Amino acid sequence: MEQVLNFDSAPLGEHQQPQSAHSPPATAEHVPWHQQFRRIQIVQSLEAVQDLIAVSLCVGLFCVMALQLKAIFQSLIGTPHFHEVTADILFILILVELFRLLIIYLQEQRVSIGVSVEIAIVSVLREVIVKGVLETDWHQILAVCFFLVAMALLMVVRVYLPTTFAGVDPRRQVAALRQNVTP
Numbered sequence: 359m360e361q362v363l364n365f366d367s368a369p370l371g372e373h374q375q376p377q378s379a380h381s382p383p384a385t386a387e388h389v390p391w392h393q394q395f396r397r398i399q400i401v402q403s404l405e406a407v408q409d410l411i412a413v414s415l416c417v418g419l420f421c422v423m424a425l426q427l428k429a430i431f432q433s434l435i436g437t438p439h440f441h442e443v444t445a446d447i448l449f450i451l452i453l454v455e456l457f458r459l460l461i462i463y464l465q466e467q468r469v470s471i472g473v474s475v476e477i478a479i480v481s482v483l484r485e486v487i488v489k490g491v492l493e494t495d496w497h498q499i500l501a502v503c504f505f506l507v508a509m510a511l512l513m514v515v516r517v518y519l520p521t522t523f524a525g526v527d528p529r530r531q532v533a534a535l536r537q538n539v540t541p
Contacts, residue, residue, distance in 0.1 A: 409464060416460045423453045441488060448484040452477060471516045475509050
């Protein structure tokens with residue numbers, strides 16, 4: 359007959375069996391190794407490290423933006439070249455959007471799809487402007503057009519994606535919408 363350890367301090371019920379006389383008492387020494395981890399503390403520590411990395415990226419981006427602004431103003435003192443100045447300004451705008459993406463991540467602990475798509479669009483357009491549309495092969499222009507259409511579709515689709523923040527249940531919202539629509 360197999361006996362089960364009783365870890366409760368409650369009195370024995372009908373379905374409970376008494377603790378075996380020769381089985382060891384339940385102590386911290388007999389807890390399996392995988393249950394001894396403090397998952398909550400580990401996750402909080404890892405999140406703190408992630409936040410530290412994101413903050414250091416914000417500081418680095420801010421420094422790069424300052425250096426780029428300095429380079430733009432120095433290039434404006436001499437004879438300005440339209441393509442170079444435009445490319446530098448668009449590069450700063452990309453850095454600003456990346457900075458905003460990191461700020462959203464630090465505030466909400468998520469990566470914004472909309473900001474990411476905006477960064478991709480501006481980056482592609484910057485490359486087209488820097489190279490020049492007339493000097494670019496038609497295959498590359500066609501690929502850029504398809505990429506921009508895909509990014510535009512992502513921007514439209516993200517509006518209809520349900521948010522999954524704390525306290526929001528997308529399934530319940532969809533069910534509620536269906537109940538309101540159906541007669």
